[in-house]
Amino acid sequence: MGRQERSGGANRAELGLYLKGARERVFVDGRPMTRKFVVAHPSIKPFKISEHTLVRIENGQARIRTKPVLKALIELYGIDDLEQQERVMELWSKDRSNEDWTTAFRPVMSPSMTAFVGLEADAESINLYHPGIVHGLLQHEDYAKALYEAEQNVADTTNTFIRTHVQLRAERKRRVLQRQPKPVYIHAILSEAALRARVGGQDIMRKQWDELAMLSRLPHVSIQVLPLNSGGYRATHDFAVLNLRKPLRPVVQTDTAWGALSTSDKPAQIERFARAFSTMSSFALAPEETPEYLYKLGNEGVTP
Known part of the structure; x- marks a missing residue:
């Protein structure tokens, strides 16, 4: 058995944890950005994501289905560093891989x-x-x-x-x-x-x-x-x-x-x-x- 590839679940959990941390580092009206604020935001609302779904994404229990959703979250959370953006996209891409066992x-x-x-x-x-x-x-x-x-x-x-x-x-x-x-x-x-x-x-x-x-x-x-x-x-x-x-x-x-x-x-x-x-x-x-x-x-x- 060669070097074992990391599972999609592990990549998804790390992605969810990263996005949750990024959201909580953004302050709205003096308080960390809430999930309620996120799903109601004009850039996210068209995707029809519920608070429950966002909770499951952040807990690593649900996938982000499309790249536009992920890009919208990256922009809303102010993830401007290119290296961090690449890491987020890499985690999302590996989670979607059909090669996950x-x-x-x-x-x-x-x-x-x-x-x-x-x-x-x-x-x-x-x-x-x-x-x-x-x-x-x-x-x-x-x-x-x-x-x-x-x-x-x-x-x-x-x-x-x-x-x-x-x-x-x-x-x-x-x-x-x-x-x-x-x-x-x-x-x-x-x-x-x-x-x-x-x-x-x-x-x-x-x-x-x-x-x-x-x-x-x-x-x-x-x-x-x-x-x-x-x-x-x-x-x-x-x-x-x-x-x-x-x-x-x-x-x-x-x-x-x-x-x-x-x-x-x-x-x-x-x-x-x-x-x-x-x-x-x-x-x-x-x-x-x-x-x-x-x-x-x-x-x-x-x-x-």
Whole structure:
């Protein structure tokens, strides 16, 4: 695998962040320019952009569809430096590229998921936790397939849906763990309950435990097990904190009950989840104990 191209989602997030900063640096009547002012401005109004759409553009969840819209925003925000203009146009152009790997999977992903998936492989590091199952970035493909098959009747999904999502999960994993020239650093905390919960048959569980044992030995992967009998705090919901490469800010992601993604880059939320992760890490087994724990788990087997 050669040097990995940056995803459209990462370019879109950086573009949105840059435009938001440029807007807020322009003062109107003594206050930073508001989105309401932007969408009502004579140069922007003909494009029929709503405040909601502008929010999504600035959060990296929506594309700027045409070059005239981008040029109008550049002019309104007073981005006069030619080098900065070129950088903005470059980010926009790369976001639109059909070569972005997420393009093939967009029909099965929500806009928020597309944006988040595009950021994963652009992170410096990811701290992740799951209380009930093995996290997607650490799943063996057979385990992932069994998970989707188990919920097929409940979620009313097709075999094509399952096959596409298993492929998507495998590609996300590959792009994070095998990124070149430097892979993303992963620090994962998995609940003992997640490792013992039966998914598929014993063969699938053994494949998953072996996969985790292999991953835990990689220099850029650290996996801790949070025992059921450990004291202290444990989160009841999954989450991931992405520490992104500058100029992007960290992002925290959680899954909702509807299968969608909820993300935030607000400092208070980042701090809260970072604190939760650090607290659970202090009660979990040390990373160097993980291979031995998984070996013992494999010898115990899975209760039918």
